[in-house]
Amino acid sequence: MKYANIQPNTSGKVVWLAFDVDHADAATSWHRLNAPPPTLAVENPANGHAHLLYALQTPVPRTEAARARPLLYLASAQEGIRRKLGADPGYSGHLCKNPLHTRWQTRQWAQAYSLAELAEWVDLPRIADMKKRVRDPDYAGLGRNCELFERMRPVAYSLVRRFWMPGGLDHYKDALRVLADDLNAGFATPLPVAEVRGIASSCARWVWKHFDPATFREIQSKRGARKGAARREALMPEVLRLIGEGKSQREVAAAVGVNHATISRWLSE
Numbered sequence: 001m002k003y004a005n006i007q008p009n010t011s012g013k014v015v016w017l018a019f020d021v022d023h024a025d026a027a028t029s030w031h032r033l034n035a036p037p038p039t040l041a042v043e044n045p046a047n048g049h050a051h052l053l054y055a056l057q058t059p060v061p062r063t064e065a066a067r068a069r070p071l072l073y074l075a076s077a078q079e080g081i082r083r084k085l086g087a088d089p090g091y092s093g094h095l096c097k098n099p100l101h102t103r104w105q106t107r108q109w110a111q112a113y114s115l116a117e118l119a120e121w122v123d124l125p126r127i128a129d130m131k132k133r134v135r136d137p138d139y140a141g142l143g144r145n146c147e148l149f150e151r152m153r154p155v156a157y158s159l160v161r162r163f164w165m166p167g168g169l170d171h172y173k174d175a176l177r178v179l180a181d182d183l184n185a186g187f188a189t190p191l192p193v194a195e196v197r198g199i200a201s202s203c204a205r206w207v208w209k210h211f212d213p214a215t216f217r218e219i220q221s222k223r224g225a226r227k228g229a230a231r232r233e234a235l236m237p238e239v240l241r242l243i244g245e246g247k248s249q250r251e252v253a254a255a256v257g258v259n260h261a262t263i264s265r266w267l268s269e
Contacts, residue, residue, distance in 0.1 A: 006098045011194035013059040014071075014142065017078055017118075018093035019052045019085050026050035027107060035084040036121040037109035042097040045105050051096045052085065055112035062142060063198030068149045073115055075142035080122030082141065089141070094192065144191050148199055151183050152176065156207045164213055173204040231258075239263060 008016035016039075023029045027041040027050045038052035060074045082089060099106040156176060163172040180200035184190045191199075235256050242252045253260045 002101075003098055004101045004103050005095045007094060008053065008096050009093070011192065012063050012198055013061050014074060015056055015059045016093075016096075017054040017056070017074075017081065018091070018096045019054075019082055019087035020049075020091035021052055021085050021087050022049045023086070024048040026052070027105070030085060030109075033084050033086070034121075035081060036113070036118060039108065039110050039112060040099050041107045041109060042099050043105045043107070044097070044103075052087070053096060053099070054081070054110075054118065057112045057114045060115070062145045063195055064202045068146065070115065071142060071149075072146045073119070075146050076124040077115060077118045077122065078142050079125050081118065084122055090189065092141075092189070144187055144189070145195065145199065147187075148180065148183055148191065148196070149203065152180060152199070152203050155179060156203050157211055160207050160211060169204070169208050172208060173201055176200040176204045 008018055019038075021029060024047070025032075026048055027043040029035075030037060030041075030052065036054065039055040040053040041050050042053065043050040056074075060070050062071055081087075097104045156179075159175060159179070160172055163169070163175070177197055177200040180196045180203075184196045190196075235258070238256055239252055242255055243249075247255070249263045250260050253263045256263075
């Protein structure tokens with residue numbers, strides 16, 4: 001292949017984890033660092049620096065709201081491996097050395113990995129640690145995708161109610177794309193535009209499918225029931241005391257600040 005550098009992944013899926021290691025023995029340093037053997041080590045023979053590539057048995061979507069949990073798991077594994085290798089935190093992996101190009105020396109050390117197999121090799125960072133890492137100006141890992149999903153989710157559920165009308169989905173997608181672009185601009189190292197647009201579209205489709213007016217009414221009803229139960233529990237001792245003193249239900253209702261029908265219902269439950 002004529003290109004010295006290529007894109008190992010598409011904008012929508014992670015097939016390879018790529019790490020930029022600048023040690024003089026980068027192609028073999030994984031062994032002394034007790035890191036997982038890379039599927040491929042693509043070395044620059046001029047200085048010994050290399051890209052270490054780990055193939056995934058099952059590609060992980062990085063723009064699908066429905067698969068945000070596997071992405072978070074992968075982002076944690078990526079950061080754990082990066083730490084073990086001492087790899088460049090600012091390397092995004094969007095371009096890597098072409099394993100088939102004659103400029104580089106390529107060695108294969110392992111086959112493709114499952115997420116669980118990769119995770120066994122490292123101490124996975126806590127979610128709180130990953131959130132802090134995203135704010136690091138030198139960080140360019142998958143944690144940014146997870147953080148963008150996390151920041152978009154509450155706004156997306158609130159925003160969708162404005163678009164519950166015929167043809168509203170397209171306008172809702174546009175609104176989430178604007179939101180995603182604004183949030184992405186806040187990252188020290190922003191995500192590529194294609195990934196941001198993919199995340200916004202996926203989030204819009206997910207919320208539109210799973211959160212409609214009927215679902216919203218059901219949620220509101222359950223919230224109301226929980227609030228009513230909590231209020232009953234808080235006021236019932238006073239209600240019973242006043243009833244014990246011989247007060248009428250209407251007098252009790254006025255004293256505790258609820259209507260007569262509510263007092264009647266509480267006493268009958």
